[in-house]
Amino acid sequence: LLSSHKSGPIFGIFDLLFMLKCIATFCLLGSGLSHVLTLVLQELSLFYKRDANGVGVLYDLLRSPWLQALLKVSRLCLQGQSSLDNRIFNKYLPHSAMLRQQVVELLREVPQSTEMKELRRILRNPHFKALLSAHDIVAQKDFEPILPPLPDSIPENEEAMRIVCLVKNKQPLGATIKRHEVTGDIVVARVIHGGLADRSGLLYAGDKLVEVNGVSVEGLEPEQVIHILSLSQGTIMFKLIPVSDRPVSNQTTFYVRAMADYWPLQDPAIPCADAGLPFKKGEILQIVDQNDILWWQARQVSDLNALFWNSNQTLSQPMMWNIAGFRRSMRLCRRKSRNSQQPCYAQCPNSCYNAVAAPYEEVVRYQRHPTDRNRLIVLVGPSGVGVNELRRRLIGMNPHHLQSAVPHSTRSQKSYEENGREYHYVSKETFENMVYSHRMLEHGEYKGHLYGTSIDAVRTVLDEGKICIVDLEPQGIQMARTHELKPYIIFIKPPSMSCMRQSRKNARILTDYYVNMKFKDEDFQEMEDSAKKMEAQFGQFFDQVIVNDNLQEACVQLLSAVHQAQDEPQWVPATWICSDFQP
Numbered sequence: 001l002l003s004s005h006k007s008g009p010i011f012g013i014f015d016l017l018f019m020l021k022c023i024a025t026f027c028l029l030g031s032g033l034s035h036v037l038t039l040v041l042q043e044l045s046l047f048y049k050r051d052a053n054g055v056g057v058l059y060d061l062l063r064s065p066w067l068q069a070l071l072k073v074s075r076l077c078l079q080g081q082s083s084l085d086n087r088i089f090n091k092y093l094p095h096s097a098m099l100r101q102q103v104v105e106l107l108r109e110v111p112q113s114t115e116m117k118e119l120r121r122i123l124r125n126p127h128f129k130a131l132l133s134a135h136d137i138v139a140q141k142d143f144e145p146i147l148p149p150l151p152d153s154i155p156e157n158e159e160a161m162r163i164v165c166l167v168k169n170k171q172p173l174g175a176t177i178k179r180h181e182v183t184g185d186i187v188v189a190r191v192i193h194g195g196l197a198d199r200s201g202l203l204y205a206g207d208k209l210v211e212v213n214g215v216s217v218e219g220l221e222p223e224q225v226i227h228i229l230s231l232s233q234g235t236i237m238f239k240l241i242p243v244s245d246r247p248v249s250n251q252t253t254f255y256v257r258a259m260a261d262y263w264p265l266q267d268p269a270i271p272c273a274d275a276g277l278p279f280k281k282g283e284i285l286q287i288v289d290q291n292d293i294l295w296w297q298a299r300q301v302s303d304l305n306a307l308f309w310n311s312n313q314t315l316s317q318p319m320m321w322n323i324a325g326f327r328r329s330m331r332l333c334r335r336k337s338r339n340s341q342q343p344c345y346a347q348c349p350n351s352c353y354n355a356v357a358a359p360y361e362e363v364v365r366y367q368r369h370p371t372d373r374n375r376l377i378v379l380v381g382p383s384g385v386g387v388n389e390l391r392r393r394l395i396g397m398n399p400h401h402l403q404s405a406v407p408h409s410t411r412s413q414k415s416y417e418e419n420g421r422e423y424h425y426v427s428k429e430t431f432e433n434m435v436y437s438h439r440m441l442e443h444g445e446y447k448g449h450l451y452g453t454s455i456d457a458v459r460t461v462l463d464e465g466k467i468c469i470v471d472l473e474p475q476g477i478q479m480a481r482t483h484e485l486k487p488y489i490i491f492i493k494p495p496s497m498s499c500m501r502q503s504r505k506n507a508r509i510l511t512d513y514y515v516n517m518k519f520k521d522e523d524f525q526e527m528e529d530s531a532k533k534m535e536a537q538f539g540q541f542f543d544q545v546i547v548n549d550n551l552q553e554a555c556v557q558l559l560s561a562v563h564q565a566q567d568e569p570q571w572v573p574a575t576w577i578c579s580d581f582q583p
């Protein structure tokens with residue numbers, strides 16, 4: 001390339017790019033890098049003198065210390081591959097702790113630059129020391145403790161009897177035992193996924209225990225065997241007869257969202273409460289083993305301990321929503337256009353009621369593709385908490401991108417109103433048809449007129465590429481939870497009573513009947529009670545909870561939640577994405 005330009009043509013940007021590409025290729029190939037660099041520099045210096053356009057830039061670039069350093073590193077790596085492996089690694093690999101000590105001592109004697117100090121600090125860090133020491137143990141294969149030799153009297157048929165030695169550290173063994181219902185033998189009941197026994201790969205559910213640490217278990221109760229195990233320190237030796245049909249585990253793990261709280265210690269049916277996994281509704285669990293029909297093994301997604309829980313857990317009837325607990329005047333204000341006289345689940349028992357009763361729901365990690373429609377944002381909260389205020393403020397922040405859905409109404413249009421702006425004005429018959437064909441997210445009657453938010457209205461906003469923000473009664477959540485809308489549900493929670501007294505000092509309750517009415521303690525109390533009920537019954541559906549104390553702060557949190565919903569991965573029901581799983 002350089003030769004072709006010697007006669008004078010000017011370097012252009014494509015030449016520069018090409019040149020860089022060549023260098024990058026050489027870097028990858030790793031052959032004679034410094035040599036190439038020197039040649040290129042020599043050639044360029046000729047052009048530089050002639051002040052050819054673009055050459056100066058390239059010349060400076062190739063002379064830049066960072067590029068030189070990069071090439072050196074590349075060269076070192078290549079050399080290292082061939083020689084370091086054999087010479088340095090073999091000599092020092094298993095003795096890194098000693099090497100560290102030597103380096104620390106050397107550093108003491110040299111002048112203390114900032115880098116030296118930093119290096120000394122790192123090398124003297126206890127965690128770093130521990131890391132190197134652990135490394136050396138592994139490299140020297142210096143594992144402790146040394147297992148005792150196997151007894152001489154091992155039966156010839158190896159499968160008939162197996163001796164298993166496990167080294168018990170501070171963690172539990174990770175297996176449960178039981179008495180076989182028919183034979184009365186002590187057998188391994190379960191091997192907890194990821195536990196010590198499971199990792200050993202030597203114990204299986206169904207293995208019959210013959211001896212533990214040389215003590216015969218014949219005639220012993222499981223509790224007595226457990227006692228022997230609890231007393232053992234270090235190595236435990238099991239003599240056992242392996243189960244003939246080992247369970248073939250070809251399961252793939254999957255994730256569920258818990259739809260109810262579970263406390264193993266309060267479950268009389270759990271076979272081993274200590275191994276039970278407590279969880280709260282809304283938490284994501286990874287199911288790691290379903291071999292047992294009744295008891296699955298799971299772990300919390302942020303937790304490494306795998307334990308089990310009852311897959312067949314039947315919940316008592318979900319608490320029916322006590323609508324009488326609401327303050328009607330406030331509700332009529334917020335919901336005057338769609339106050340629901342009759343809760344949604346009373347009208348669609350199949351979809352809503354059952355979903356609320358299910359003990360878990362399979363979920364997958366989902367991130368909206370930038371070209372997909374935005375996810376619907378649903379705000380839920382007790383009346384008076386500030387759902388409307390927050391929605392208004394949120395939309396006000398970016399009205400071109402955020403929008404509410406226009407509700408439908410059967411009331412007559414007023415002179416100053418415009419069809420499709422305040423409401424979509426429809427006949428009662430049309431409205432009822434929409435309800436029966438499940439096209440309403442929620443609806444209700446007020447002063448003889450029907451009001452409701454339709455799925456079509458939401459779709460219109462989403463189709464325009466905007467984010468649709470609606471506020472719903474919690475009973476409406478189930479209706480919105482569809483593959484199409486993929487709602488992200490935000491619960492607006494009241495702060496403590498004392499905080500509300502402070503933050504709502506100058507706020508006014510907005511109702512149809514009273515204007516300028518101040519909040520009273522009983523209003524705050526109702527709000528708090530309502531919020532608790534909502535969380536208890538619907539908390540599992542909330543993707544995020546925002547406490548509305550300081551309005552400004554709540555608004556900022558809400559905006560960030562809205563963006564998270566659209567741009568960050570979230571757990572969503574697997575059924576929303578199931579079409580993606582199909583080939």
Ligand SMILES: Nc1ncnc2c1ncn2[C@@H]1O[C@H](COP(=O)(O)OP(=O)(O)OP(=O)(O)O)[C@@H](O)[C@H]1O
Nearest residue numbers: 330334383384385386387388389503507508549551
């Ligand atoms: N964090 C807050 N600090 C002070 N005042 C607030 C706060 N949040 C809301 N408010 C005020 O409380 C009153 C009720 O709020 P808003 O109307 O939004 O409640 P809502 O949850 O929509 O309930 P409703 O449906 O009964 O109106 C309004 O006057 C609002 O300005």
